Amino acid sequence: MDVRKLEAFCRVYELQSFSKAGDVMFLSQPTISSHVANLEEELGVKLFDRLGRKVIPTQAGDVLYGNAIKVFANLDRAKASIEMLRDRVVGDLGIGCSTIPSLSILPGMLAGFSKKYPEVSFTIHTHDSSEVLKRVLSGAWPVGIVGQKPEDAEIVAHHLVDDEIMVVAARNASWLPESGALSLAQVASLPWIMRERGSATRLVLERALEGSGRSIQDLTIRCRVEGTSESLAHAANGVGICFTSRLVAEDMIARGVLTALDIPELSGTRQFYLVYHSGRHMFPALKAFVDFNTK
Incomplete structure (x- = not known):
């Protein structure tokens, strides 16, 4: 009409x-x-x-x-x-976020931003990194935080923070080898808790295994989960070992719930990025959020 x-x-x-x-x-x-x-x-x-x-x-x-x-x-x-x-810097801002930054990075970002811009509210969508990048590229979500640098030239990526990757297990797990450096051959036979396809954490693990001539198929996978919190909860209860981020695991390690395994072939760092579509019009709330967290 x-x-x-x-x-x-x-x-x-x-x-x-x-x-x-x-x-x-x-x-x-x-x-x-x-x-x-x-x-x-x-x-x-x-x-x-x-x-x-x-x-x-x-x-x-x-x-x-x-x-x-x-x-x-x-x-x-x-x-x-x-x-x-x-x-004005007002309104609701949708943010796509992969699971690790959703737990360990985004809450602090929002707390600081909200003090300066109290009229902005947020809707958080938590998915794996590949889905967040897909939604940002399509325009469904104005901004995202992911654990892998986007390959698409239309997506702008700002580095936020570095993170250490590690393998953790319950400190008192009966099947855990004695302390000391472990080889991939030793840990491949241990029970693993595996993240879903599309997870940036899993992608980092796959690349680390490939660098040592191995693959996911060489691991003994006991449990498959869709999120970081679930993988840590299962690891803490002795279900298996999991490949994860120090940002989310360090509190449980400090409390003695989990222990980090010394596996040189699976150690290293990764990066997290704030991403948005280069062609998207930036209303004040989105522009303020990007500027606040990237300058």
């Missing part, structure tokens, strides 16, 4: 005159009449009775007007909200 035609109908309804409605809208009377006639044809009902020089709304006209003024009120609110978004 054409908004301009709907506006013409409302002016006729309110002024009870086609000519007066034309004057208010700076349109000719035939144009106003055409707009109303088109609406009547589209809806299949008569909206006004023309009784001599009088214009009287029909029952259908009353119903349409009652709903039309709600439509225009909503449009006015939308315009006001957009004006506010354009000029």
Whole structure:
């Protein structure tokens, strides 16, 4: 339904005159009449009775007007909200986040940002890194935090923080070898807790194994999980060992719940990035969030 035609109908309804409605809208009377006639044809009902020089709304006209003024009120609110978004750091900001930064990086970022910009609220979408990058690229999410640098040239990536990767297990696990450096051959036969495909953590593990001439298939996988919290919980209860981030595991290590295994071939660092689409228009809230966390 054409908004301009709907506006013409409302002016006729309110002024009870086609000519007066034309004057208010700076349109000719035939144009106003055409707009109303088109609406009547589209809806299949008569909206006004023309009784001599009088214009009287029909029952259908009353119903349409009652709903039309709600439509225009909503449009006015939308315009006001957009004006506010354009000029002020306000509104809801959607953030896609892979599981490790969702637990260990993002909460601190939001706390600091919220102190400076208290009128911004957040909707957090937690998925693996590949899904976050996919949604940011499609425009579904304005910004994301992931554990792998995007390959697509349309995505801008700002380095946030480095993280140490490690293998952890329950300190009192009965099947755990004695302390000391372990080889891949030794840990391959231990029970593993494995993250889902698409996880940046799993991708780092796959690359580390490939560098040593091995693959995921060489590991004894006891349990498959979809998130970091689940993998750590299973590891803490002795289900198996898991490849994870120091950022999320260090508290459990400090409390003696988990222990880090010394496996030189699987040690190293990784990076986390704040990402957004280069072609996306930045309203103040998004621009402020990017600037606050990358400068």
